[in-house]
Amino acid sequence: MIEIEERAERVLAHVPEWIWDGESLPVPVEDIADSVFRLRVREAEDLSSAPGAPALEPGSSLSGLLLPDRGEIWVNGPEAREWPGRRRFTIGHELGHWCMHRTDHVASIYCRSASVDPEEERPERPVAEREADAFAAAVLMPAALLRKQYGRDRDFAHLCALFGASGAAMGRRLHAVI
Ligand SMILES: [Zn+2]
Numbered sequence: 512m513i514e515i516e517e518r519a520e521r522v523l524a525h526v527p528e529w530i531w532d533g534e535s536l537p538v539p540v541e542d543i544a545d546s547v548f549r550l551r552v553r554e555a556e557d558l559s560s561a562p563g564a565p566a567l568e569p570g571s572s573l574s575g576l577l578l579p580d581r582g583e584i585w586v587n588g589p590e591a592r593e594w595p596g597r598r599r600f601t602i603g604h605e606l607g608h609w610c611m612h613r614t615d616h617v618a619s620i621y622c623r624s625a626s627v628d629p630e631e632e633r634p635e636r637p638v639a640e641r642e643a644d645a646f647a648a649a650v651l652m653p654a655a656l657l658r659k660q661y662g663r664d665r666d667f668a669h670l671c672a673l674f675g676a677s678g679a680a681m682g683r684r685l686h687a688v689i
Contacts, residue, residue, distance in 0.1 A: 540651060574597075576620060580618060600680055651676055657685070
Protein backbone atom coordinates (compact mmCIF):
# COMPACT_ATOMS: atom_id res chain seq x y z
CA MET A 512 0.00 0.00 0.00
CA ILE A 513 3.04 2.33 0.19
CA GLU A 514 2.86 2.65 -3.58
CA ILE A 515 -0.75 3.81 -3.32
CA GLU A 516 0.19 6.32 -0.65
CA GLU A 517 2.85 7.76 -2.96
CA ARG A 518 0.45 7.83 -5.86
CA ALA A 519 -2.08 9.81 -3.83
CA GLU A 520 0.65 12.19 -2.68
CA ARG A 521 1.72 12.77 -6.27
CA VAL A 522 -1.86 13.54 -7.25
CA LEU A 523 -2.15 16.08 -4.43
CA ALA A 524 1.24 17.60 -5.22
CA HIS A 525 0.08 18.33 -8.77
CA VAL A 526 -3.14 20.07 -7.82
CA PRO A 527 -2.83 23.67 -9.05
CA GLU A 528 -2.68 26.33 -6.35
CA TRP A 529 -5.99 27.90 -7.43
CA ILE A 530 -7.81 24.66 -6.63
CA TRP A 531 -6.02 23.78 -3.40
CA ASP A 532 -3.15 25.35 -1.50
CA GLY A 533 -1.85 22.01 -0.22
CA GLU A 534 -2.90 22.53 3.40
CA SER A 535 -6.43 23.87 3.76
CA LEU A 536 -8.91 21.35 5.10
CA PRO A 537 -10.95 19.52 4.17
CA VAL A 538 -9.17 18.53 0.96
CA PRO A 539 -11.54 19.63 -1.86
CA VAL A 540 -11.81 16.18 -3.41
CA GLU A 541 -14.75 17.03 -5.66
CA ASP A 542 -13.00 20.09 -7.12
CA ILE A 543 -9.89 17.97 -7.67
CA ALA A 544 -11.92 15.29 -9.47
CA ASP A 545 -13.62 17.93 -11.55
CA SER A 546 -10.87 20.43 -12.33
CA VAL A 547 -7.79 18.19 -12.41
CA PHE A 548 -9.25 14.95 -13.79
CA ARG A 549 -12.27 16.35 -15.66
CA LEU A 550 -14.54 13.92 -13.85
CA ARG A 551 -17.95 15.36 -13.17
CA VAL A 552 -19.56 14.22 -9.93
CA ARG A 553 -23.23 13.37 -10.11
CA GLU A 554 -25.46 12.31 -7.28
CA ALA A 555 -28.25 9.86 -8.04
CA GLU A 556 -31.11 8.59 -5.93
CA ASP A 557 -30.84 5.09 -7.30
CA LEU A 558 -27.54 3.96 -8.78
CA SER A 559 -29.00 0.66 -9.93
CA SER A 560 -30.63 2.67 -12.73
CA ALA A 561 -27.22 3.84 -13.98
CA PRO A 562 -26.20 2.76 -17.49
CA GLY A 563 -25.07 -0.85 -17.37
CA ALA A 564 -25.46 -1.25 -13.60
CA PRO A 565 -25.26 -4.88 -12.46
CA ALA A 566 -28.16 -6.77 -10.91
CA LEU A 567 -27.73 -6.73 -7.14
CA GLU A 568 -28.70 -9.24 -4.54
CA PRO A 569 -31.59 -8.12 -2.29
CA GLY A 570 -30.53 -5.76 0.47
CA SER A 571 -27.33 -4.65 -1.21
CA SER A 572 -26.78 -1.37 -3.01
CA LEU A 573 -24.15 0.59 -4.89
CA SER A 574 -22.15 3.34 -3.18
CA GLY A 575 -20.61 4.75 -6.28
CA LEU A 576 -19.61 4.14 -9.82
CA LEU A 577 -17.13 5.37 -12.36
CA LEU A 578 -18.01 5.85 -16.01
CA PRO A 579 -14.63 6.57 -17.62
CA ASP A 580 -15.98 7.09 -21.14
CA ARG A 581 -18.42 9.70 -19.94
CA GLY A 582 -15.95 11.21 -17.49
CA GLU A 583 -18.41 10.80 -14.64
CA ILE A 584 -18.43 9.68 -11.05
CA TRP A 585 -21.84 8.84 -9.63
CA VAL A 586 -22.46 8.77 -5.90
CA ASN A 587 -25.33 7.28 -3.95
CA GLY A 588 -27.46 10.28 -2.89
CA PRO A 589 -29.35 8.80 0.10
CA GLU A 590 -26.12 7.32 1.49
CA ALA A 591 -24.28 10.64 1.07
CA ARG A 592 -27.02 12.43 3.00
CA GLU A 593 -27.20 9.85 5.76
CA TRP A 594 -23.49 9.65 6.59
CA PRO A 595 -21.40 12.81 6.60
CA GLY A 596 -18.08 12.12 4.93
CA ARG A 597 -19.45 9.25 2.88
CA ARG A 598 -19.91 11.28 -0.29
CA ARG A 599 -16.33 12.53 -0.07
CA PHE A 600 -14.96 9.07 0.57
CA THR A 601 -16.85 7.60 -2.37
CA ILE A 602 -15.52 10.35 -4.67
CA GLY A 603 -11.97 9.62 -3.44
CA HIS A 604 -12.56 5.90 -3.95
CA GLU A 605 -13.78 6.33 -7.54
CA LEU A 606 -10.87 8.68 -8.22
CA GLY A 607 -8.63 5.85 -7.03
CA HIS A 608 -10.17 3.52 -9.60
CA TRP A 609 -9.67 6.21 -12.25
CA CYS A 610 -5.98 6.61 -11.39
CA MET A 611 -5.16 2.94 -10.82
CA HIS A 612 -7.65 0.58 -12.45
CA ARG A 613 -9.04 2.24 -15.55
CA THR A 614 -8.30 0.35 -18.74
CA ASP A 615 -9.49 0.78 -22.29
CA HIS A 616 -11.74 -2.24 -22.23
CA VAL A 617 -13.50 -1.46 -18.94
CA ALA A 618 -16.51 0.72 -19.69
CA SER A 619 -17.53 1.22 -16.09
CA ILE A 620 -16.67 0.28 -12.52
CA TYR A 621 -19.44 -0.35 -10.00
CA CYS A 622 -18.81 -0.33 -6.27
CA ARG A 623 -21.14 -2.07 -3.89
CA SER A 624 -21.83 -0.35 -0.58
CA ALA A 625 -20.21 -3.21 1.30
CA SER A 626 -17.06 -2.70 -0.81
CA VAL A 627 -16.48 0.98 -0.11
CA ASP A 628 -15.13 1.96 3.32
CA PRO A 629 -16.81 -0.87 5.28
CA GLU A 630 -17.08 -0.65 9.05
CA GLU A 631 -15.01 -3.78 9.35
CA GLU A 632 -12.26 -4.99 7.06
CA ARG A 633 -13.19 -8.28 5.44
CA PRO A 634 -10.55 -10.42 3.78
CA GLU A 635 -12.78 -11.37 0.85
CA ARG A 636 -13.04 -7.78 -0.39
CA PRO A 637 -11.58 -7.52 -3.90
CA VAL A 638 -8.04 -6.14 -4.05
CA ALA A 639 -9.08 -3.28 -6.33
CA GLU A 640 -11.69 -2.18 -3.79
CA ARG A 641 -9.16 -2.18 -0.96
CA GLU A 642 -6.72 -0.25 -3.13
CA ALA A 643 -9.34 2.34 -4.02
CA ASP A 644 -10.15 2.76 -0.31
CA ALA A 645 -6.47 3.21 0.52
CA PHE A 646 -6.21 5.85 -2.20
CA ALA A 647 -9.31 7.67 -0.92
CA ALA A 648 -7.99 7.67 2.64
CA ALA A 649 -4.61 9.01 1.52
CA VAL A 650 -6.18 11.81 -0.53
CA LEU A 651 -8.77 12.84 2.05
CA MET A 652 -6.50 12.47 5.08
CA PRO A 653 -2.98 13.20 3.77
CA ALA A 654 -0.49 11.64 6.20
CA ALA A 655 1.59 14.77 6.73
CA LEU A 656 -1.44 16.99 7.39
CA LEU A 657 -3.05 14.43 9.68
CA ARG A 658 0.14 14.01 11.74
CA LYS A 659 0.44 17.78 12.04
CA GLN A 660 -3.15 18.19 13.23
CA TYR A 661 -2.93 15.21 15.53
CA GLY A 662 0.13 16.75 17.14
CA ARG A 663 -1.92 19.83 18.03
CA ASP A 664 -5.29 18.38 18.82
CA ARG A 665 -6.32 14.81 19.55
CA ASP A 666 -10.05 15.44 19.72
CA PHE A 667 -11.33 12.64 17.50
CA ALA A 668 -14.65 14.29 16.56
CA HIS A 669 -12.83 17.49 15.69
CA LEU A 670 -10.37 15.63 13.47
CA CYS A 671 -13.28 13.94 11.64
CA ALA A 672 -14.98 17.29 11.10
CA LEU A 673 -11.77 19.00 10.01
CA PHE A 674 -10.92 16.36 7.41
CA GLY A 675 -14.56 15.73 6.43
CA ALA A 676 -14.18 12.04 7.24
CA SER A 677 -16.36 9.40 8.87
CA GLY A 678 -15.31 8.02 12.24
CA ALA A 679 -14.61 4.60 10.71
CA ALA A 680 -12.38 6.06 8.00
CA MET A 681 -10.56 8.36 10.44
CA GLY A 682 -10.04 5.54 12.94
CA ARG A 683 -8.41 3.37 10.30
CA ARG A 684 -6.32 6.21 8.95
CA LEU A 685 -4.98 7.20 12.37
CA HIS A 686 -4.09 3.59 12.99
CA ALA A 687 -2.23 3.50 9.68
CA VAL A 688 -0.23 6.74 9.84
CA ILE A 689 0.26 7.76 13.48
ZN1 LIG B 1 -14.75 0.51 -5.95
